[in-house]
Amino acid sequence: MKRLLITGAAGGLGTALRSKLAPLAETLRLSDMTEITDLSENEESMACDLGDAAAVEALVKGCDGIVHFGGKSTEGPWSVINNANIQGVINLYEAARKNGKPRIVFASSNHATGFYPQDQVIDNTVYPRPDGFYGISKVFGEAVATAYHDKFGMETAIVRIGSCFPEPRNHRMLSTWMSYDDFAAMITRIFDVPKLGCPIIYGASANTATFWDNSNVAWLGWQPKDNGEDYRAKVDADTPKPAPDAPDVIWQGGMFCAEDIHEE
Incomplete structure (x- = not known):
């Protein structure tokens, strides 16, 4: 690719993965709410509020692919989630539709x-069961991606990310963990395959303990190598x-399924 856009590039995933994704394009366009200043030779920065449609259209222009990490990344007030994860997703897909329909990795x-x-x-055919405002916003984003594929032919990989950190932080993450290397390898395959469509992929490493079955997307050729069991x-x-009746023992969403709002 000539230019790959990474939204949310100053966040945890963007910071961890931008160097690993650098080989995918001649230029990485990094975007977040504020300018990113620690740029490498093949990087450029464009600050952007995803809720600003005109700014998002300018951001997407000239990009051959998009890795959409941007938006509110945890549970929180609806006013914040609505701007970043609802209006922001609509703005992104409209901008992409008007600017060449680049392939998108949507961080669900x-x-x-x-x-x-x-x-x-x-597996990836189950009906959504979101566990809060944040989960609801991701279901919305998945629906937008699907609609823009069916209506306009835009290709998106919907990645239901588990827990992407250097290593698992708790017992639940032994099942949900995805290493940075495995995620980078997945994104590489997403941009590599000739025809993508709009698949849903569970973002987890090759964990011995798992909640998710990715057999329906085996055609992608992504083979994660790391295993949470090692930790x-x-x-x-x-x-x-945790106690046997704790939300992070019972539900796949963990503490997000508790009645109060949790930041994680």
């Missing part, structure tokens, strides 16, 4: 299906086991 979330129990393995002894030693 396991919280779109958070109210499935942990003892049930689900079980460390998690057991460092983290108290």
Whole structure:
């Protein structure tokens, strides 16, 4: 690609993955609410509020692919989620439609299906069961991606990200963890395949314990290599086991399924 846009580039995922995604394009266009100043030679920065349609259209112009990490990334007030994750997604897809229909990686979330129990393995055909405002916004984004594919032929990989960190932080993450290397390899395959369509992919490494079945997207050729099980002894030693009736033991969405709002 000539130019790959990464929204939310100053966030955790954007910061961790931008160097790993650099080989995909001659130029990485990095965007967040504020300017990014620590740029490498092949990077450029454009600050953008996703709720501003005109600014998003300018941001997308000239881009051959989009990795959409932008928006509110945790549970929170609806006013914030609405601007970034609802209006922002509409603005992004409209801008992409008007500017060459670049292929998109949409960072959805396991919280779109958070109210499935942990003892049930689900695939990408299940009906959404969001666990809060954040999960609801991701279901909305998935619907937008699907509609723009069916109506306009725009290709999107909907990635229901589990827990993408350097290593699992608690017992639930032994099942939901995805390493940075595995995510970068997935994104590479997404932009590599000749025909993508609009698949839903669960974003998790090759964890021994898992809630999710990706067999329907085996054609993508993505083969994660890391395994949360390698960290079980460390998690057991460092983290108290939750009570058997705790939300992060019962539900795939963990503490997002509690009645109060949690930041995670």
